[in-house]
Amino acid sequence: MEGIRTRVKIGRVFLYIFSYSFVLVWLIPMLWMVITAIKPDGSPVTVLSELIKPPFTMDNYQYVSENASIWRWTWNSVYIAVVTTALTLLLTSMAAFALSRIPFKGSKLVFWIIIAGLMVPTEATIIPLFMMMVDSGLINSYSSIIFPSIAAPLGVLILKQFYDAIPKELVEAAEMDGANKLRIWWSIFLPLSRSSMAALGIFTFISSWNNFLWPFLAISDEKMMTLPIGIPLFQSGYAAELTIPMAANMLASLPALLVFILFQKHIIKGITMTGIK
Structure with missing residues (x-):
């Protein structure tokens, strides 16, 4: 022993x-x-x-602040990430609730079509998405980056699995009290799924914050650029110098590090939950 x-x-x-x-x-x-x-x-x-x-x-930090649009790029990144996260949580939770608790013909087919979106690589949708944004006149706007990002099949999958596990007795009791579907979703399902929503929100925020390929194609106006696009543009003028680019990188990484430090418990819980599902 x-x-x-x-x-x-x-x-x-x-x-x-x-x-x-x-x-x-x-x-x-x-x-x-x-x-x-x-x-x-x-x-x-x-x-x-x-x-x-x-x-x-x-x-170096003063030089970066005075010679690069670092604060404008930071605002663009924060705004896009926050709005994308909020809209993604709203749409995925409503879609998951409908697929989980509102019976309608073809619901399983709709669910599998949504899940099939996980198998489509982002690169395969770039050209048709770009053409659609050009035809809509949305290029060089916040909408061109936000709208394509709010369709999150993984979020629907995670939340639907969670909603399926909520006892039917809660829903039946709410219906007996006269609550409609929207009230049930808002008063029962959202509060109970707070931890999974928080984890999904954090992952969505970080993904939006680090998004490079699509914003690089959709944005050409320097004032509309996000940090992943603006920082490489700024660094291109300092090929042999490292101190100033590193100062720019430090300023760009602070918001993401702050989010990670504040919500690390939710991130760990989200990784565990995703692995179990």
């Missing part, structure tokens, strides 16, 4: 070492970016001994 406990402890030590090694691998590039961003312009940043040696300065 003592030998088994010893082996368990040794295995746990190796597990901790393995886990912390992955954390270190993730932290090293982050630390390098943080330090590089506060080094003076032209400083060598590829040699460790030179990287950690003073002087340090915040002038």
Whole structure:
């Protein structure tokens, strides 16, 4: 028995070492970016001994703020990500509720057609989507980025599976009290699915925040660009210099890092829930 406990402890030590090694691998590039961003312009940043040696300065952040539309791009990214997340949660929850609790002819076929959207790669829809946006006059607008992103088959799948598990007795009791379908969805299903909605919302926000391909094609006006498009455009003028681009990257990554820190419990819960489903 003592030998088994010893082996368990040794295995746990190796597990901790393995886990912390992955954390270190993730932290090293982050630390390098943080330090590089506060080094003076032209400083060598590829040699460790030179990287950690003073002087340090915040002038790079001031330069980025004055010479790049970083705050405009940040506002565009925040606005698009928030609106996309809100509309995605609204549409997916209503669609999942209809497929789960409102019987109608062909509901299973509709569900499988929606799920089939998971098998269609984004790249396959780029050309028809671009032509549709051009014909609609929506190119270089927030709508051109938001509307194609709110159709989320995975969200419908996750929420429908959750709604299917809600006891029918709750719905029947609400119907006996005179509640209609909309009231049942709003007062019962949404509160009960708060954790899954939060996880889905976080994933949608991060996906929208990091979206590059479609905004790159749909937006050509610099004032309408998001951070994933604007930052590479700004960095293209600093091919040999790293300090200023790293300062721009730090400013661009702060909102996403803040969201992750504030909602990390929901992110972990969402990963667990998605894996179980």
